[in-house]
Amino acid sequence: MKKYGNLWRSLGVTSVAASTLLMMANSSGAVSKSHALAPIKIGISLSLSGDFSADGVAFDQGYKLWAADVNAHGGLLGHQVQLDVVSDASSPTQVVTNYQKLITNDHVALTFGPFSSLLSLPAAKIDARYGYAMIEGAGGAPSVFQAGLTNLFDVSLPVKDSLLPFAQWISALPAGKRPTTAAYVTTNDAFTEPQIPVAQNIMQKAGIKTAYYSVFPSETTDYTPIADAVAAAKAQVVVLGSVDVPTVSSFMQAFEQAHYTPKVFIATGGPDQGTTFAKAVGIKNADGMMVPNAWYGGATTPGSAAMVAEYVKKYGGTPATISADVAEAYSVGQIAAQAVKATGGFNNAKIVKYLHSGVTLTSVQGPVKFDSLGENNQATAFTFQWQGANFVQINPVSSKASKPVLMPKPAWGK
Amino acid sequence: MNSSALIHAIIDGVLTGSVYALMATGLTLVFGVMDIINLAQGILVILGAYLSYTLSVHFGVDLFVGLIFTIPTLFVVGVVIERLFVARLKGPERTAMSILVTYAISLVIEGILNEVYSINQVQLQAWYVNRSFLIFGIYLPYIYLLGFILAAVLLGSLYFMLYRTRFGASIRASLSDQTAAALVGIDTKRVATICFGIGVAVTAAGGMIYGATNAFNASTSYDLISRLLTIIVLGGMGSLGGALVAGILMVMIGDVVAVVWSPIWSSMSFFVVLVIVLSLRPQGLFGKQSARVA
Structure with missing residues (x-):
């Protein structure tokens, strides 16, 4: 029994010693951590x-x-x-x-x-x-x-500069290829509204007539009458001022239902939303859709x-x-x-x-590089387009990374 | 503006408005029978849309066929919500408390949907979603017509149940006066539970049509619930016919103004109508003021 008592005592002493060492190790760790810079x-x-x-x-x-x-x-x-x-x-x-x-x-x-x-x-x-x-x-x-x-x-x-390369590209097309009419429709949003007049001015100077222009409130949920009016104008180009996927998908759906496919369809926001956009509209309908932006997944x-x-x-x-x-x-x-x-x-x-x-x-x-207002005046605008399952840069045309433009836009669902 | 565009806008308004009416019917039925304002109705519509999405994308089930599953499922969801949360609300503050409780339920369901389906918007797809047919020089989208037929069938069934069945008589009695209904032996608690279930079940159909005509995620519910509440306020709280008329009016006024005048005034014009109606009839188009005083 005494033999076991000694054994237990030895184990106890060893445990205490080990615990003390561990505590010392931990406390020294804590000390060293306290010297690390705080997050x-x-x-x-x-x-x-x-x-x-x-x-x-x-x-x-x-x-x-x-x-x-x-x-x-x-x-x-x-x-x-x-x-x-x-x-x-x-x-x-x-x-x-x-x-x-x-x-x-x-x-x-x-x-x-x-x-x-x-x-x-x-x-x-x-x-x-x-x-x-x-x-x-x-x-x-x-x-x-x-x-x-x-x-x-x-x-x-x-x-305000987002649609510049798009407007410049379409205006520079040879007369035979250049569309003759355009419809501009935008939600009343600080992001979309400033973009539209810039594009419209450039395109009008190139002889592209405005067939329809309308501003709709951001709380709109039924886009059908507006989209029908755009379709009735039979414009060859549609410039849509949108901030999200539901707006673009609603217009696309209404256009398809009205059997109207514009030659060129660009939306200021929505098609840049990657999978979200492709899933919402279907990859076939996405084909040919354009969007202005400063970056895409293939950027160099x-x-x-x-x-x-x-x-x-x-x-x-x-x-x-x-x-x-x-x-x-x-x-x-x-x-x-x-x-x-x-x-x-x-x-x-x-x-x-x-x-x-x-x-x-x-x-x-x-x-x-920021100007006095905080704007980045070094940023470059690009236009991107869905071509099949790929989202590619199409202009500025002068850029080596730009791919040929898919025009006219393929018919819906084809 | 040409006459064709105006006719188109009116037809769109009637077809789309009927689906809103269907969704609002559930809300007004629950309020009429239970004095409960169900703020979760919007997210339940989205839940219905997501259930249709799951059946369609993962099991290849047609959107309309899927309703055979989603309508009973949402009926059960409604019954569970009523039993677990709504039935426990007692006392004079019941209606006010119901706003808080159902809003909390709405937030919980929204969180779950965001986790399960992510925040990315989706849209229901089927061959009839984007197609249309030509009739009298107007392209009529299949999905709007099918949605209208579905809403008409469900609203008709609801009407039949309310006015041609014994259970419907119990509901109408409860709608009229809950205390008197209980006194004549109607199990008003059971009526309330089933009504809540029915009110939620219609969101399956409304959600499916909504999801086929709009990209959506869980956050879409906020816009929906505000519209549904507006419809039942205009139609008269607790009035099924009022919900139908107001639903159609809401969309039709907006669509016609967008075509005749400008889209920028489309939303506001409906609210102008709402203010005028409420100033003349505070109880709404078909609401009964005396019923709510009690």
Whole structure:
């Protein structure tokens, strides 16, 4: 019995010693961890539900891809990045509450922009009140820049220039090939409305007559009478100012039902939504649909291919099905990272000053240089087209990456 | 604007409006019998659309054939919601509380749908979804006509059940006066449960037609519920006929104004009509003020 007693005592002593060693090891680990740089929080409000939810989710993916990349390479100035994402349900009032909470309650170091011009402007005003920089990727409407904010920086293409290459291309077609009539129909949205007159002016100067022009309210759900009116005008070109997939798909459906296929059909938003668009309208109907944008899955800009590969690895799909929103969000992170590195910290005043300094930065969407209003005046507009299951760049025609345009648009469902 | 476009707009309004009427019927029936405002009706329409989507995409079941499965399924969903949540609401604040409870249910279902189907919009596809036929110089989409026929059959069946069956008499008695109905031996709790089930079951049909004519995701429900509430307010809370007339009016006014005047005024014009009607008849077109006072 005594023999076993000694054994138990020995085991006890050994256990205590081992525990003490483990505790010492743990505490030393804790000490070494406390010397590591604390993570930094970046606050973002995104439309994870509501009208912009498809774009909001794509933005979320883009931001997360960027954060994962940065953290894998040591973080921002040695700080691991933590994204503090809250949902605004696509509401301009909720986005205000969200940024106030992110800044005053969550004490985030930086803020990134929400989705859409509608939300970016009120968000930037809150940021301005607290001296934060608002770096965003989807607030390119003129109304955003006209607010006179000095803390706002849109890394993407200014909205008003989006349809330029399309309008220039169609106007430059030989007279025999050039369409003679066009219909312009747009939702009353800060993103879509500024684009239409720019294209219309160029196309009218080239002799393309306006057969129909109409603005419809954003809350419209029954597009049939408007689409029927467009079909009745029998325009050869349709320029649709749309922000989402349901609007475009409704027009496409109504056109098919009216047995009307325009030679050229471009929508300002919707066809760029990758899988979402293709699934909603059917890949056969997508054939020939065009959309203006600054980026696509096959872009050759620095870092784009790597981002695309990471996206496909993480979320699946193909490069053609990646929404341009992903690249816009990713670019926001890239620009912020370059500003943080250049200023040596997270001081928002210094970041604002740096971004206004005229420096040219790089992003997966191409070069970024801000003017005094925060517009990226280095951004290039492209036009993309669905050709079969592929989403390809078609102009500027001068670009080597541009493929021949599929024109006229194939009949619906063929 | 030509006369053909105007006739087209009127026909579109009648055909599409009838489907909205069908969806709103469930809402107004539940309010009429139970004094419950079911804010989950919009998301239940979307649930119906997603069920049709699942059957169509994963099992190859035709959208209309799929209703044989989805209508009973949503009836059961309605019964479960009523038993678990709505039936527990008691007291004078019952109607107000029902708004909160059904809104909470709506959020839960929205979250589940987002998880299961993702946030990406989808649209139901079938050979008749995008096709149309020519009649009197107008292309009439098959899906609108089929949707109208479906709505007419279901609304007709509902009407038959309400006015030609014993159970219908129980519902009408409950619609008129719940206390008196209970006093004459009607099991008003059972009537309420079945009514809620029926009210939700019609969303299967409405959701299928809606999903075939619009791209949708779970968030689409917010726009839907606001429209459905507007319809039953115009038609008169608790009035089935009112829901039908108001549903058709809502779409038709918007469509006609879009063609005759400008699309920009189409939504507003309906609300102008709504304000005028409510200022003259606060109980709506077919609502009974006395029934709600009790």
